[in-house]
Amino acid sequence: MSEAExxxxxxxxxxxxxxxxxxAKDALLGNRVAIVNVEKAIITGDRRTVIEAYKEKxxxxxxxNPRKGPFHHRRPDKLVRRIIRGMLPWPKPRxxxxxxxxxxxxxxxxxxxxxxxxxxxxxxxxxxxxxFITVGDLSHELGWRNPEVR
Numbered sequence: 001m002s003e004a005e006x007x008x009x010x011x012x013x014x015x016x017x018x019x020x021x022x023x024a025k026d027a028l029l030g031n032r033v034a035i036v037n038v039e040k041a042i043i044t045g046d047r048r049t050v051i052e053a054y055k056e057k058x059x060x061x062x063x064x065n066p067r068k069g070p071f072h073h074r075r076p077d078k079l080v081r082r083i084i085r086g087m088l089p090w091p092k093p094r095x096x097x098x099x100x101x102x103x104x105x106x107x108x109x110x111x112x113x114x115x116x117x118x119x120x121x122x123x124x125x126x127x128x129x130x131x132f133i134t135v136g137d138l139s140h141e142l143g144w145r146n147p148e149v150r
């Protein structure tokens with residue numbers, strides 16, 4: 001793989017934790033990685049429980065100056081990027097460099113329409129009849145307004 005090449009993962013119907021672990025490992029190995037269709041990735045668990053757990057995070061803040069964080073993202077791409085950051089050795093320079101090599105996109109940008117995408121079959125959710133929520137639905141429940149819907 002040359003310097004200009006980039007690994008493009010299609011996140012549609014993939015469990016986000018499994019995908020994030022693969023992407024984090026690829027980034028640590030020095031590969032440039034892009035994830036497309038991130039709003040169609042899946043978080044397993046009961047829909048109501050997952051939404052309540054993420055809404056509970058919004059109550060965590062500093063009392064002396066809320067502008068200093070922590071910051072909680074609502075957009076699907078930023079939410080997934082934060083999940084990947086949690087799987088990297090973030091405080092160390094190696095982890096920071098790896099995160100810079102990861103790019104997350106909502107939908108498929110024009111630059112990746114012709115590129116062959118990697119679909120991880122072992123990261124797919126085995127049964128779509130079980131309980132799950134997509135990252136896009138979770139983001140909508142958290143207050144994200146998709147500009148394409150308007």
